[in-house]
Amino acid sequence: MTPSSSYPPAVEVSGLPGAGGVVVEVSALSAEPLDVVGLLSRSHHPGAGAVVLFSGEVRDSNKGQAVLGLEYEAYGPLAEKLIGEILAEAREKWKLHIAVAQHRVGRVVVGDSAVVVITASAHRSEAYAANRYIIDRIKHEAPIWKCEHYADGTKEWGNNCNCHSVTGDIHKHIYESDPTQQP
Amino acid sequence: MKIHVYAGLKDYFQSEFELREEIANTDELRAVLVKINGNAGPLLSTCRFAVEEGFIDKNFKLNSHDTVVIIPPSSGG
Numbered sequence: 001m002t003p004s005s006s007y008p009p010a011v012e013v014s015g016l017p018g019a020g021g022v023v024v025e026v027s028a029l030s031a032e033p034l035d036v037v038g039l040l041s042r043s044h045h046p047g048a049g050a051v052v053l054f055s056g057e058v059r060d061s062n063k064g065q066a067v068l069g070l071e072y073e074a075y076g077p078l079a080e081k082l083i084g085e086i087l088a089e090a091r092e093k094w095k096l097h098i099a100v101a102q103h104r105v106g107r108v109v110v111g112d113s114a115v116v117v118i119t120a121s122a123h124r125s126e127a128y129a130a131n132r133y134i135i136d137r138i139k140h141e142a143p144i145w146k147c148e149h150y151a152d153g154t155k156e157w158g159n160n161c162n163c164h165s166v167t168g169d170i171h172k173h174i175y176e177s178d179p180t181q182q183p
Numbered sequence: 184m185k186i187h188v189y190a191g192l193k194d195y196f197q198s199e200f201e202l203r204e205e206i207a208n209t210d211e212l213r214a215v216l217v218k219i220n221g222n223a224g225p226l227l228s229t230c231r232f233a234v235e236e237g238f239i240d241k242n243f244k245l246n247s248h249d250t251v252v253i254i255p256p257s258s259g260g
Contacts, residue, residue, distance in 0.1 A: 011219055031218060034248045052184055054260045073189055073190055074258065074259075075187075075189055075233070075252055075254060077236045078233055078236050078237070078238075078252070078254075103259055103260075114259075114260065115259065115260050120222070127238035131233060135260060138255070138259060138260060139257065139258075139259055140257055141257060142259050143189070143231075143233075143254045143257060144250075144257055144258070144259030144260075145189060145190035145191070145255060145257065146258045146259065146260075147190070153220060157190045157191035157194070157255075157258070158191075160191075160256035160257065160258045161256040161257045161258065162194065162256065163257070164229055170229060170230070171231065171238070179254075
């Protein structure tokens with residue numbers, strides 16, 4: 001992977017007890033293009049029969065408008081801390097061997113990965129559930145924002161989490177994944 | 184009190200600025216900011232606040248030396 005020059009390594013990806021374990025460390029935020037293949041290649045564990053990778057990638061359209069790319073901004077210290085906590089909770093809840101998350105900041109072009117989540121566990125059900133839990137919480141809670149840059153030269157901060165309009169609380173969210181999976 | 188804002192809030196305020204008023208909590212801070220730029224009101228009503236890299240709620244007692252980060256709803260991913 002290409003480490004961020006702006007953010008220090010902050011997320012220990014896998015706490016693997018015993019010999020033969022693999023510890024992968026990545027920054028939760030990266031100002032450089034995400035090395036999806038490189039992250040995956042480092043995310044294997046002898047106890048994991050399932051590895052799930054999610055890559056959120058930049059689409060070429062939004063609300064019917066052609067998109068050139070996105071620009072991501074983050075409140076770095078809190079985003080790093082929060083993503084670390086989310087990964088730790090997921091590792092504990094699903095007994096994961098590996099949990100990795102890395103999100104881009106800065107300009108991201110169409111087709112590039114904006115966020116990667118990798119989970120590895122003994123069986124696939126845990127890896128799938130944990131992966132979805134992690135990306136749901138990052139999208140709703142991490143202080144990270146996207147600005148759409150359109151082909152017509154305009155730009156727009158948008159697609160904000162709107163859960164508060166239903167929950168009545170800006171700190172409470174509705175997740176796409178099974179709500180019974182939330183801690 | 185130092186204020187940092189992000190994302191869409193930068194359409195209404197400088198990314199970093201200072202307030203001299205005595206401000207006790209986030210409700211008062213929100214009201215002061217709406218006075219500065221009323222157009223920011225709807226977005227401010229949905230924002231979270233943070234001090235020292237942790238989210239705070241409306242009961243948190245703000246101090247004049249605090250740096251308050253105002254956090255619009257997330258839109259990562």
